[in-house]
Structures are given as C-alpha cells and as structure tokens.
Amino acid sequence: MLVDSHCHLDFPDFADDLAGIVARAEASGVGRMxxxxxxxxxxxxxxxxxxxFPNVYCSVGTHPHQADEEDGISADELVNLAQHPKVVAFGEAGxxxxxxxxxxxxxxxxxxAHIAAARETGLPLVIHTREADEDCGRILEDEMAKGAFRAVLHCYTGGRELAMKAIDLGLLISFTGILTFKKSQALRDLAAELPADRIMVETDSPYLAPGKYRGKRNEPSYVVETAKVLAETRGVTLDEIARQTTENFFRLFGKVPASAAA
Incomplete structure (x- = not known):
C-alpha cells in the first residue's frame, strides 16, 4: 500500500470527478489520502x-499565502477544530x-500558532516552506526548544542544510512529483541520503504531476510514479519504498487507522 500524504481534493480542479479520482487512487494501491x-x-x-470517503482524512490550518486573511487564528482554535475524528493534522502552515x-x-x-497546536495535541504539523530555509530553520529550532512536536516538511525543494536540521529535530521530509523532473538531480541526491524512517511521498495534487503526466492535472493515483523514482534513487524496490513510506506515514499521522477502512 502507498499513501498520498498531501493532496487538495477540495480544489475546484477535482469537483467534477471526485469519486473517480478516489476510486483510481484506491485501484492503484493508494490506501489513504x-x-x-x-x-x-x-x-x-x-x-x-x-x-x-472512508480512506480520506484531512488537516486544518492556514497556508502562508492566506496568512494575512486568517491572521490571529489561535492555537486553541486549531486544537478545538482538530477534535473531529477525521482531522488528523495541522497545516499546511509555514x-x-x-x-x-x-x-x-x-x-x-x-x-x-500551528506548532503550538501540534505540540499540545501530539498531532503532526504539515509544513510549507519555500525560499525561506534560514527563517524556517530558526523557527523550528526555537519552537522545538519550547517542547517537542511532530511535523513533516512537505513538497521538499529546499537545501540540504534545512533538511538535515529537520532530521536532527526529529521531523520527516516528503517528496512530490518534482523528484521525477529532469532538473531535480540535487533533490534526488538528497532523497538518497536521508534516513529511511524519515521519508514520505505525496502528490500535492492537483499540482506537480510527475514524469509522464507532466503538464496534466495531478491526482493521488500518480503518487506511484514518485514512489518509483524514490525507489530507484535509493536503490531499493518499489515494494520496499511503499512499505517504508507507509510505515513512516502511520507513525507520524497516528490518528489515521492503519487497519482497513470500514
């Protein structure tokens, strides 16, 4: 089984085909989204x-693009909203x-505020960071000193220094279809270096379709293509990458049941 740990099924791109998208993902071996x-x-x-959809879960949070629009939302408010059984994480924030x-x-x-909510509840934070390695690393170190929290740097495209700082802090790194792009050799080199228990895969769909789907609308079933390249990059089988990344997912997203959905 594979997991798409990050998609955006509420976006308009999926509105007319949502049932088909979920069905194709499940048929491709994607057991959770x-x-x-x-x-x-x-x-x-x-x-x-x-x-x-039984195999679909969600997060609650404010993307940095909407930071001004939702400025002032407190950790307490986020914690309260996360009481719903299908809310399994905070973010994406960053x-x-x-x-x-x-x-x-x-x-x-x-x-x-999102970090504080993650710390209080034990639920993971999904972190968005782009062209902000220095400040992201500073905030992560500062907040971790206040008390441990769990998180993943999603759709990672940052530098090695931030990635290793995140690993040292106990966080995970997740890869999208960008890993499959021809110009992403530096990212593949980093993916090959990371500890096996700290990697995950995702689509970030409807964006960033991998490899042979480049330029098309992305969807959760395509996470298989990213997993294939990650396996090749790390010199292991696709089955091994599926097992490892799924195991990592369930360890981080502890609120998602590992048993088959009802």
Whole structure:
C-alpha cells in the first residue's frame, strides 16, 4: 500500500470527478489520502469530502499565502477544530518567500500558532516552506526548544542544510512529483541520503504531476510514479519504498487507522 500524504481534493480542479479520482487512487494501491487545508474557514468543505470517503482524512490550518486573511487564528482554535475524528493534522502552515502573498510577520505568527497546536495535541504539523530555509530553520529550532512536536516538511525543494536540521529535530521530509523532473538531480541526491524512517511521498495534487503526466492535472493515483523514482534513487524496490513510506506515514499521522477502512 502507498499513501498520498498531501493532496487538495477540495480544489475546484477535482469537483467534477471526485469519486473517480478516489476510486483510481484506491485501484492503484493508494490506501489513504490526506486532503490538506489551506484555509481554516474552509474546513467544512474538507470534512464533507473526508466523511464521504472512508480512506480520506484531512488537516486544518492556514497556508502562508492566506496568512494575512486568517491572521490571529489561535492555537486553541486549531486544537478545538482538530477534535473531529477525521482531522488528523495541522497545516499546511509555514513560510513562503517566493510568492509572499502573505506578509512575513503574519506567516511567522501563523506558523508558530500551528506548532503550538501540534505540540499540545501530539498531532503532526504539515509544513510549507519555500525560499525561506534560514527563517524556517530558526523557527523550528526555537519552537522545538519550547517542547517537542511532530511535523513533516512537505513538497521538499529546499537545501540540504534545512533538511538535515529537520532530521536532527526529529521531523520527516516528503517528496512530490518534482523528484521525477529532469532538473531535480540535487533533490534526488538528497532523497538518497536521508534516513529511511524519515521519508514520505505525496502528490500535492492537483499540482506537480510527475514524469509522464507532466503538464496534466495531478491526482493521488500518480503518487506511484514518485514512489518509483524514490525507489530507484535509493536503490531499493518499489515494494520496499511503499512499505517504508507507509510505515513512516502511520507513525507520524497516528490518528489515521492503519487497519482497513470500514
């Protein structure tokens, strides 16, 4: 079994084909999907999807692009929303200095609030970081000193220094279809180096379709293509990558049942 640890099933790209997308994922051996929140106020939309499909779960949180729009959402509010049985993580939250749609101060406030919620509940935080390695590393070290929390750096494209700092702090690293791109050799070199118990795969669909699907709408079933390249990169079989990344997922996302969905 594989897991798509990060997709966006509530996005309009999927509205007309949601049942088919979930069915294709399950037929491809993708046994769990986590549809990731970008706005707290849209949690009802995510819950409607997660409650409709037994193997779909969701997070709650504010993407850094929406940091100003949802500035001031507290850790307590996030913790309260995470009481729902289908909410299994916080985020995605973090820093994005590439687009900077959200102000840097609001992004950092939101990032720290999400970390506090993760620390209080034991649920993992899904971290978005882009072109912000130094500040992301600084905040992670600062917050970890206040008390441990669990997290994954999703869709990793940052440098080796931040990746190794995250590993030292006990965090995980997740890879998307970017790993399959011809110009991503440095990322593959990093993926080959990371500890086996710290890696996961995801699609970040509808974006970043891997390899042979490049330029098309991405979907959870395509996580298999990323897993194939990760296996080749690390010199192991696809079965081994599927086993390891799925085991890592269930260890991090402890609220997701490992047994077959009812």
């Amino acid at each position: 986590v549809t990731i929140s970008t706005r707290v106020k849209r949690l009802p939309d995510l819950l409607a999807i997660a409650e409709r 820093l994005d200095y590439f687009y900077e749609h959200g102000s840097r101060d609001a992004q950092e406030r939101g990032f720290r």
